[in-house]
Amino acid sequence: MNDFTQLNKQYIGGEWKDGRGQKILTDKNPYNGESITEFRIANLQDIDEAYQAAARAKEEWDKVNPFTKRSILEQAIAYIEQHEKEMTEIIIDELGGTRLKAAFEIGLVKDIIREAATFPLRMEGKILPSPVDGKENRLYRLPVGVVGVISPFNFPFYLSMKSVAPALGAGNGVVLKPHEDTPITGGTLIAKIFEEAGIPKGLLNVVVTEISEIGDTFVEHPIPRVISFTGSTQVGSRIGQLAAKHFKKAALELGGNSALIVLEDADIDYAVNAAVFSRFTHQGQVCMSANRVIVHHDVYDEFVTKYVNKVSALKCGNPREADTIIGPLINERQVQNLIATVEEGVREGATPLLRGDVHGNVVEPIVLADVTTDMAVAKRELFGPAVCIMKFSTEEEAIRIANDTPFGLSGAVHTANLERGAEFAKKVYTGMIHVNDGTINDEPLVAFGGEKNSGLGRLNGPWSLEEFTTLKWISIQHTPRQFPY
Known part of the structure; x- marks a missing residue:
């Protein structure tokens, strides 16, 4: 014991x-x-x-x-x-x-x-x-x-x-x-x-x-x-x-409803890795998690295919096993709240690209595409292993989508041009945002906190x-x- x-x-x-x-x-x-x-x-x-x-x-x-x-x-x-x-x-x-x-x-x-x-x-x-x-x-x-x-x-x-x-x-x-x-x-x-x-x-x-x-x-x-x-x-x-x-x-x-934005010049394989880490760490029960992954239409299909493939391979189940990535949510109430929000999103028109089973408090990954800003899954904090993928055409549209939330905790943007990323980051109304990284970051010497709600x-x-x-x-x-x- x-x-x-x-x-x-x-x-x-x-x-x-x-x-x-x-x-x-x-x-x-x-x-x-x-x-x-x-x-x-x-x-x-x-x-x-x-x-x-x-x-x-x-x-x-x-x-x-x-x-x-x-x-x-x-x-x-x-x-x-x-x-x-x-x-x-x-x-x-x-x-x-x-x-x-x-x-x-x-x-x-x-x-x-x-x-x-x-x-x-x-x-x-x-x-x-x-x-x-x-x-x-x-x-x-x-x-x-x-x-x-x-x-x-x-x-x-x-x-x-x-x-x-x-x-x-x-x-x-x-x-x-x-x-x-x-x-x-x-x-x-x-x-x-x-x-x-x-x-x-x-x-x-x-x-x-x-x-x-x-x-x-x-x-x-x-x-x-x-x-x-x-x-x-x-x-x-x-x-x-x-x-x-x-x-x-x-x-x-x-709480948070962080966005990870993938611009058209991003390293897609790297962005996929960052986006998966940003959503599924500790079963998505992280205030900084990337609830929304916002992808440029030119690279959308490639990104989504690779993202779903990687997420599909994540081991779910017993957290005592060393290679488990997704363990249980904290209690049944959290499971029910997550599934209810996902089901509401599907009724509103979201397309489930991946929708795993639920075993007790273990929820297998859920990936939703065709998500719009007015859907419940985009508006609420998804405190579990579920993610929204959204598409954009221009930087202005990406910034509008990222900012269309009452939350403002974390975020990330991926691009080959670091200064472009920094300028983009300035326009996202959030307490923290990271260029070419995940949304989950916390360091002992750097100011941590959010804007808005x-x-x-x-x-x-x-x-x-x-x-x-x-x-x-x-x-x-x-x-x-x-x-x-």
């Missing part, structure tokens, strides 16, 4: 204990439906206790030398490296990730902690000039205090850590609420890592619960000053409104430092000032 399956408790105030809620949450393997473990969920009292603990521990964290803080965060990386095999297994079992996906996710986690480990040494202030004689202006960068983090089920280890590690590195206390489908990988595993690294007790708390139990309390509690949420646009909109109501800052990384704010590098800190102006009047009265 994987030792991490024993992490089935709340982690509050540095202690592992059952929640006070009445409900038992069963953590299931999405591939075979087997129970991994069970949690007694947290209730409102647990949420309050977690936030209170984070606030107290933050005062202790303030007194720790920045170089010591850096060392503690580096110890977290060392713990991960010592337990990568077990972490790979829990990613496979709890969220149906393939071995390839697990390696990718663990690598991202280590990279973001390495960046966060520099934050204690980057809490820099400034001395600024003043128009008032004898005045010294000091500007201090300070932690916001306590950060609440809500993470999703698709990349739970990384998307939790992406906020947790920088928030800790910037000097904050943290309360993390993982998705109920991935409470270990997105929650208690992270608590274990930082417990072993040596952070003060209570600085990081993990509460496993459900909205039916706690309502909006996680966001509305008076202690957290920043709420970092990754998940659906619908839920993100509500969290943003609640945060604004209580004068909190919300960092929102939300894909979110607010940016994470990674100095942008995470901005999200989880505030500025305080302290002025010192060295000589008496002349007041007007």
Whole structure:
């Protein structure tokens, strides 16, 4: 048995204990439906206790030398490296990730902690000039205090850590609420890592619960000053409104409907590889996935033939098998939502070039052609292994199609002319877009975030430092000032 399956408790105030809620949450393997473990969920009292603990521990964290803080965060990386095999297994079992996906996710986690480990040494202030004689202006960068983090089920280890590690590195206390489908990988595993690294007790708390139990309390509690949420646009909109109501800052990384555009001069074989990777990585359960592949009519037939051939060869099924590319979706509800959207698209006129079977939560690839911008499959985020292929004749038409969505997270464009690609990319209204690459990219030093309904704010590098800190102006009047009265 994987030792991490024993992490089935709340982690509050540095202690592992059952929640006070009445409900038992069963953590299931999405591939075979087997129970991994069970949690007694947290209730409102647990949420309050977690936030209170984070606030107290933050005062202790303030007194720790920045170089010591850096060392503690580096110890977290060392713990991960010592337990990568077990972490790979829990990613496979709890969220149906393939071995390839697990390696990718663990690598991202280590990279973001390495960046966060520099934050204690980057809490820099400034001395600024003043128009008032004898005045010294000091500007201090300070932690916001306590950060609440809500993470999703698709990349739970990384998307939790992406906020947790920088928030800790910037000097904050943290309360993390993982998705109920991935409470270990997105929650208690992270608590274990930082417990072993040596952070003060209570600085990081993990509460496993459900909205039916706690309502909006996680966001509305008076202690957290920043709420970092990754998940659906619908839920993100509500969290943003609640945060604004209580004068909190919300960092929102939300859904996407990314386009990968293939211009007529592109390297077709390379573009096919990038497009397949961009759609079918982790069964398409990636916010940056290329939902829409938009291809110039001159190369459309060649691209589609090669694309369908490559997708047809992807192995589907058991994520424990090393060569599996497409494993299960996280739960039956996600399967049903995807199939319903695909069926609606077919009724609207989309042509299924490839439509595999459904085995439990494993959905074999679906490739839809003749898709237009008014169809459901083009408008919605397809959070699964289904893709829309669309045709265009001019660059202006391609840009119009790419921008005809309320989302704006990622994208890609393929062309032999790199500067043409860069100019094209500037015209696509999205937070991130890549020339001659896939739509799925995330790096620890580069601003990550979306436009429109894909979110607010940016994470990674100095942008995470901005999200989880505030500025305080302290002025010192060295000589008496002349007041007007």
